Amino acid sequence: MRMVTDDPIRLRAELQTFPPYIPGRAPADVAGLTPFRLSSNENHLDPLPAVLEQLARPGSGPTRYPDDAAVALRRRIGEVFGVSPERTIVTTGASELLVAVTQITSDNRTEAIYPWPSFEMYPQVTGLAGAKRHAVDLLPDGRHDLTAMADAVTDSTGLVFLCSPNNPTGPVLTHAELTAFLARVPPHVVVALDEAYWEFATDPDAARGLELLDSHPNLVLMRTFSKAHGLAGMRVGYAIAHESVIAGLLKAVIPFGVTEVSQAAALVSLDQHDEVLARAREIAAQRDAFADALRAQGWSVPQAQGNFVWLPLGEWSDAFEIAASRQALAVRNLGAGVRISVGPQEALDRVLDVTAAFLEEHPDLPL
Structure with a gap:
């Protein structure tokens, strides 16, 4: 019978040079609020x-x-x-x-x-x-x-x-x-x-x-x-x-x-490719309106061409993720910033409430 030792299992050294892929988080349960996952760039429209x-x-x-x-x-x-x-x-x-x-x-x-x-x-x-x-x-x-x-x-x-x-x-x-x-x-x-x-x-x-x-x-x-x-x-x-x-x-x-x-x-x-493209344009129009609303609040939002927007928050990313979570919103915190997927209009309106409040609470935030 083989002896059990304390020696670690031998895995490739390269595994120590990069982090694992971590999927977008699920939204927190908050009483009275519909949760929205805006952390995985999913299509929020119903399937064809x-x-x-x-x-x-x-x-x-x-x-x-x-x-x-x-x-x-x-x-x-x-x-x-x-x-x-x-x-x-x-x-x-x-x-x-x-x-x-x-x-x-x-x-x-x-x-x-x-x-x-x-x-x-x-x-x-x-x-x-x-x-x-x-x-x-x-x-x-x-x-x-x-x-x-x-x-x-x-x-x-x-x-x-x-x-x-x-x-x-x-x-x-x-x-x-x-x-x-x-x-x-x-x-x-x-x-x-x-x-x-x-x-x-x-x-x-x-x-x-x-x-x-x-x-x-x-x-x-x-x-x-x-x-x-x-x-x-x-x-x-x-x-x-x-x-x-x-x-x-x-x-x-x-x-x-x-x-x-x-x-x-x-x-x-x-x-149904034509319909798929038409629905993508519908989401793109939502994205553009959302990005414009963020810019109107004072945020610096790069050109948005996917089904998401990016807020380059840097060291404030963790604080923003927490603020969003308190409103039953899951966003993607990537350290350098926060990515927010386009979702139902109710979700985007709630995000805009969070972003407005966040700016008010952090007046020195460099944008």
């Missing part, structure tokens, strides 16, 4: 009726594996976005894509570059791969510093993450910026453009990654059905990229990861 109808239909049963290749869904993605199915892949949310694209590009001999603050999984997935990480600070207005990011590329760089609209700060990359950046990046370096919120972007100059795929085979577009489609619980993401990159990703993703139910719901939602 056609999607609900599909979810109510019986499937093939839990004893059968789903279509591992997601043939029907990949074909429809190709039809909607004008690419061949061979240039697409379907995964268990965009999160699996982040892991897979890192696995096929990165190890302890490579470097990875990403903007910061941005999506919290970038340091996690690149750190787990053992890559040397280079987090490039955003510009003061919350935008990517693409000049600094391009300057950071070395012979060892294997992967660059971009995020447009940037989560959590909100601004998009412009098409001119992305084009110029790709021209500076060596063609062997994979540039993964995280477009989880692309449907909400209303800036006419926003980057159009699809137009750049043919001229830049190292570009990967990563998207999701979790946000604008309102299918966060279904866990469906997808990428559009060059066939050689897709072939690599297919080797790195989990077999049979996307269930039959999830594939069917995503397919029906994609068949």
Whole structure:
């Protein structure tokens, strides 16, 4: 029989170099107030009726594996976005894509570059791969510093993450910026453009990654059905990229990861793509009105192009999170600031009450 010792279990040293991903908190229960979770960038609108109808239909049963290749869904993605199915892949949310694209590009001999603050999984997935990480600070207005990011590329760089609209700060990359950046990046370096919120972007100059795929085979577009489609619980993401990159990703993703139910719901939602985009514009209009109301109170709010706004509170982030919690509101405290998802109008009105009171209580708050 083996002796139990006090020696720690041997885990990879890289695990000590980055924090775990921490989901958005649930709202606190406060008597007399409806709780609202504005911490996870979920779609607050009801699901499309056609999607609900599909979810109510019986499937093939839990004893059968789903279509591992997601043939029907990949074909429809190709039809909607004008690419061949061979240039697409379907995964268990965009999160699996982040892991897979890192696995096929990165190890302890490579470097990875990403903007910061941005999506919290970038340091996690690149750190787990053992890559040397280079987090490039955003510009003061919350935008990517693409000049600094391009300057950071070395012979060892294997992967660059971009995020447009940037989560959590909100601004998009412009098409001119992305084009110029790709021209500076060596063609062997994979540039993964995280477009989880692309449907909400209303800036006419926003980057159009699809137009750049043919001229830049190292570009990967990563998207999701979790946000604008309102299918966060279904866990469906997808990428559009060059066939050689897709072939690599297919080797790195989990077999049979996307269930039959999830594939069917995503397919029906994609068949309603015009309605999905119209609903995204509805949320964008709410976002713009909310951001304008915050600015009218005196807050400095970066360009908001996702389904959220960013308050760069810095050291006051904890205090603001507590103030929101007392009003049954869960917001996302990321240390450098607080991200607030667009929710029902009642929730946004209550946030505005909290922000107004917070400014009154903290008159010296630098904005």
